[in-house]
Amino acid sequence: MKILRSAQAGSLESQDILVTVKKGKAGTGIIINLDSPSLVQYGRKIHEEIEFVIKDFEIEDVKVQAIDKGALGFTIKARTETAIKRAIKKES
Amino acid sequence: MSKDVKIVKRTIEDVTKIRRTRLYIPGNNPAMIRNAPLFGADQVIFDLEDGVAINQKDSARILVRNALKSLNFGETEVTVRINPLGTEFFEDDLKEIIPTKPYAIVLPKAETHKQILQICDKIAAFEERNGMPIGTIKLAPIIESALGVLQAEQIALASDRIVGISPGGEDLTADLGAERTIEGEELLYIRSKLLLAARGAGVQVYDTVYTNVRDNVGLLLQTKKIIRLGYDGKACIHPSQIELIHKSFMPTEAQIERAERIIGAYKIAQEQGVGVICVDNKMIDVPVVKRSERILKRAEAGRRK
Numbered sequence: 001m002k003i004l005r006s007a008q009a010g011s012l013e014s015q016d017i018l019v020t021v022k023k024g025k026a027g028t029g030i031i032i033n034l035d036s037p038s039l040v041q042y043g044r045k046i047h048e049e050i051e052f053v054i055k056d057f058e059i060e061d062v063k064v065q066a067i068d069k070g071a072l073g074f075t076i077k078a079r080t081e082t083a084i085k086r087a088i089k090k091e092s
Numbered sequence: 093m094s095k096d097v098k099i100v101k102r103t104i105e106d107v108t109k110i111r112r113t114r115l116y117i118p119g120n121n122p123a124m125i126r127n128a129p130l131f132g133a134d135q136v137i138f139d140l141e142d143g144v145a146i147n148q149k150d151s152a153r154i155l156v157r158n159a160l161k162s163l164n165f166g167e168t169e170v171t172v173r174i175n176p177l178g179t180e181f182f183e184d185d186l187k188e189i190i191p192t193k194p195y196a197i198v199l200p201k202a203e204t205h206k207q208i209l210q211i212c213d214k215i216a217a218f219e220e221r222n223g224m225p226i227g228t229i230k231l232a233p234i235i236e237s238a239l240g241v242l243q244a245e246q247i248a249l250a251s252d253r254i255v256g257i258s259p260g261g262e263d264l265t266a267d268l269g270a271e272r273t274i275e276g277e278e279l280l281y282i283r284s285k286l287l288l289a290a291r292g293a294g295v296q297v298y299d300t301v302y303t304n305v306r307d308n309v310g311l312l313l314q315t316k317k318i319i320r321l322g323y324d325g326k327a328c329i330h331p332s333q334i335e336l337i338h339k340s341f342m343p344t345e346a347q348i349e350r351a352e353r354i355i356g357a358y359k360i361a362q363e364q365g366v367g368v369i370c371v372d373n374k375m376i377d378v379p380v381v382k383r384s385e386r387i388l389k390r391a392e393a394g395r396r397k
Contacts, residue, residue, distance in 0.1 A: 009151050010151070013121070013122075013123065014123050015122045015123035015126060016122050016123070071122060072122070072126060073162065074122075074155070074158040074159050074161070074162045074163060075122040075155065075158070077158055078151070078154045078155040078157075078158040078159075079151070079155075081154050082150055082151045082154050082155075085150065085154075086150070
C-alpha cells in the first residue's frame with residue numbers, strides 16, 4: 001500500500017492519541033516520532049503497536065508523528081489504522 | 093447459504109433480563125469506552141450514530157471494534173448503535189462490528205417490517221461469513237418517526253432477533269411537530285403504543301433519554317411514569333442518571349414481601365397440585381406470579397447496584 005496524502009486521526013483528549021502519517025522518501029522505512037507522558041515506561045510498546053498496524057498494511061516508507069495522552073493499546077492501534085486508511089484512500 | 097448453517101433462537105432470558113439502564117457512550121471517546129463497565133449501567137450502547145461527527149465515523153467504528161475485541165466489560169451488556177440503513181456508513185458498521193460479537197445491534201430509525209428483514213438479512217450474511225450461528229446478534233430497534241410508530245407492531249414482530257424496542261424522543265417530537273415537555277404528554281400515546289407492540293411480540297420496551305442531565309426532578313418524574321406504564325428500562329446520556337433510575341426501579345419493601353409470599357405459595361401449590369391459591373384473600377393466578385417474579389428480579393438487581 002502507498003501513502004497518497006498526509007492524514008490524521010485521534011485527538012489530544014485524555015486517554016487518546018493523535019496520530020499523523022505522511023509519505024516517507026523511498027527507502028527510508030518506518031519513522032516514528034513519539035511524544036508521550038510515559039515515554040520511558042511505555043514508549044517502546046507504543047512504538048511496537050504503531051509499527052504493527054503499519055506493517056499490516058504493507059507500507060514501507062512512512063513518517064508518523066504520534067502525540068500520546070495516555071492511550072491504551074486498543075486506541076493506539078485504532079487511531080493508527082484510521083490515519084493510514086485515510087492516507088491511502090483513493091479519491092472517489 | 094450452506095445447508096449445515098446453525099441457528100440460535102431467542103431465549104426467555106433475552107427478553108426478560110434486567111435492563112433498567114442503557115447508557116449511551118460516544119463511539120469516538122476512548123476514555124469513556126474504557127470506563128464503560130465502571131458506571132454501573134445494566135447495558136451500554138456504544139454509539140456510532142448521532143454521538144459521532146460525520147467526519148469521524150470511520151474513526152469511531154474502528155475504535156469501538158478494537159475496544160470490543162480487546163476490553164473486558166464484565167457483567168455490563170454491550171451493544172452498538174450503528175448508522176441507519178440507507179446511509180453510506182451502515183454496511184461498514186455491520187462489517188466491522190458483527191465479528192466482535194456485541195450482544196445486540198441498536199438500530200436507529202426503524203420504520204418498516206421490510207426494512208427490519210433487510211437488515212436481519214445483512215446481519216445473517218456477516219454472521220455466516222464469520223462462522224457465527226445465525227441469530228447470535230440480537231436487535232433493538234429505535235422507532236423515531238410517525239411512520240415507524242404506525243408500524244410498531246410489525247417492527248416488533250419482524251424478527252426473532254429483536255429483544256426490545258424503544259421510542260426515539262427527540263426525532264419523534266420533531267417529526268410530529270410536537271413540543272418536548274417534562275410531563276411527556278406529547279409522547280404518551282407513542283409510549284403506550286410501543287409498550288403494546290412490544291408485549292404483543294413478547295419483547296421488552298425501553299424508554300428514550302431524558303436530555304436535561306442537570307434536572308434530576310424531571311428525570312425522576314419521567315422514570316416513575318414509564319415504570320408505571322410497564323417499561324423495562326430507560327436510556328441514559330450521562331452516567332449521573334443511572335443511580336436515580338435504578339432507585340426508581342427498586343420495588344418497595346411491601347411489594348417485595350408480598351411478591352415473596354406469592355411465589356412461595358405458588359411453589360407449594362404446584363408441588364401439591366392445587367390449581368387456585370389465595371394470598372391475602374386475593375386469588376393468585378399466573379399473571380400475578382409473573383409480576384411477582386419481575387418484582388423480585390428487580391429487587392435483586394437493585395440490591396446489587
